[in-house]
Amino acid sequence: MYDAAKLLYNNVSNFARLASTLVRLGEFQAAVDSAHKANSTRTWKEVCFACVDGAEFRLAQMCGLHIVIHADELEELISYYQDRGYFYELIALLEAALGLERAHMGMFTELAILYSKFKPQKMREHLELFWSRVNIPKVLRAVEQAHLWAELVFLYDKYEEYDNAVITMMNNPTDAWKGGQFKDIIAKVANVELYYKSLRFYLEYKPLLINDLLAVLSPRLDHTRAVNFFSKMGQLQLVKPYLRSVQSHNNKAVNEALNNLLTEEEDFQGLRASIDAYDNFDNISLAQRLEKHDLIEFRRIAAYLYKDNNRWKQSVELCKKDCLYKDAMLYAAESQDAELTEMLLRWFLEEGKKECFAACLFASYDLLHPDVVLELAWRHNIVDFAMPYFIQITREYLTKVSLLVISFLQPKYLLTFL
Numbered sequence: 001m002y003d004a005a006k007l008l009y010n011n012v013s014n015f016a017r018l019a020s021t022l023v024r025l026g027e028f029q030a031a032v033d034s035a036h037k038a039n040s041t042r043t044w045k046e047v048c049f050a051c052v053d054g055a056e057f058r059l060a061q062m063c064g065l066h067i068v069i070h071a072d073e074l075e076e077l078i079s080y081y082q083d084r085g086y087f088y089e090l091i092a093l094l095e096a097a098l099g100l101e102r103a104h105m106g107m108f109t110e111l112a113i114l115y116s117k118f119k120p121q122k123m124r125e126h127l128e129l130f131w132s133r134v135n136i137p138k139v140l141r142a143v144e145q146a147h148l149w150a151e152l153v154f155l156y157d158k159y160e161e162y163d164n165a166v167i168t169m170m171n172n173p174t175d176a177w178k179g180g181q182f183k184d185i186i187a188k189v190a191n192v193e194l195y196y197k198s199l200r201f202y203l204e205y206k207p208l209l210i211n212d213l214l215a216v217l218s219p220r221l222d223h224t225r226a227v228n229f230f231s232k233m234g235q236l237q238l239v240k241p242y243l244r245s246v247q248s249h250n251n252k253a254v255n256e257a258l259n260n261l262l263t264e265e266e267d268f269q270g271l272r273a274s275i276d277a278y279d280n281f282d283n284i285s286l287a288q289r290l291e292k293h294d295l296i297e298f299r300r301i302a303a304y305l306y307k308d309n310n311r312w313k314q315s316v317e318l319c320k321k322d323c324l325y326k327d328a329m330l331y332a333a334e335s336q337d338a339e340l341t342e343m344l345l346r347w348f349l350e351e352g353k354k355e356c357f358a359a360c361l362f363a364s365y366d367l368l369h370p371d372v373v374l375e376l377a378w379r380h381n382i383v384d385f386a387m388p389y390f391i392q393i394t395r396e397y398l399t400k401v402s403l404l405v406i407s408f409l410q411p412k413y414l415l416t417f418l
Helices: 002-011 015-025 028-038 041-053 057-064 071-083 087-097 105-118 120-133 136-145 149-158 162-171 179-186 193-205 207-220 223-233 237-249 252-264 268-277 283-290 296-308 312-321 325-335 338-350 354-363 370-379 383-409 411-417
Strands: none
Touching (some): 015 028, 015 041, 028 057, 041 057, 041 071, 057 087, 071 087, 087 105, 105 136, 120 136, 120 149, 136 149, 179 193, 179 207, 207 237, 223 237, 223 252, 237 252, 252 283, 296 312, 296 325, 325 338, 325 354, 338 370, 354 383, 370 383
């Protein structure tokens, strides 16, 4: 009967019916030719499904190319192939269809889903080429179920879900983490808490790269919180480059952390430079620690800090203890405290430091009382050491007396002299 129907349908040019008849006769090539002439979606589907059942996948693909361009027919075609286990043949069909002029989002999306299940090695290339033409939320679910973490991060990035991308990389670093990509994405996240989670992640996974990460995060990072975190983890030394780079903000926590590191490293020159440049730190607390340091240069910095905080007596006493005579004289003179200066003079004499006594007379020239100096020099039999001071004092007093005499006798001359 099918042979008779074939002749009748051929004679009346009913190609749709002819194609149906031919597939029942097993003449698949002829059925495809008739489907071309009928050019009906229904006919294409009938012939395609028959070719699939007959394992004529080349012919089925030829028919399928006319079906997949219709988005509402795509799901039925995919289900037909998948229900029969012909996954790779379906992938080949969709790959061939991508170049069609009427290719649509559904085709790219379904192919991506198939790749995630059956050909994960081709997934990344497909996404890089066609990420803008797939339904990203739908593909995201498939990729996550397939545990394709690198591809999942790629899609999150393109979909602007930066928080999820960062979380995925931190949860699956072996497959998903890439240094450059992580730094690019972390700078775009909305949840700043992820910054601190990423710091912990880097400490555990890539500690030597943490300063590169901090350079990216620093514009939005709470430096006080960051310093507290690294201090708690005992890793301040590791992030010293970061501390130096952000010290220009003159943040108290940063300054104190860096000063402590410099003290531990016994870098007194670096510590002095840091103190001079950035003053937002607990001066007294640092001074109290430094005055007990084994190295004299750090104790010298302690005296310097006491001086900056107007603790002149402590500063001078510390200098005396460490035999920093020059510093003691300078700080006493800077204090503008005559009593402190005279105490320093007496100490020099008690210690037999006659040269220091003479030097101190000129360092604190304006603060000293000549009668006190004369008494000390006479009592200790060092008038010779004080003589330059008295010569200068005498000259100064004679000049003043001369000016007074001139002013009394010739007032106009005094004005000219002045």
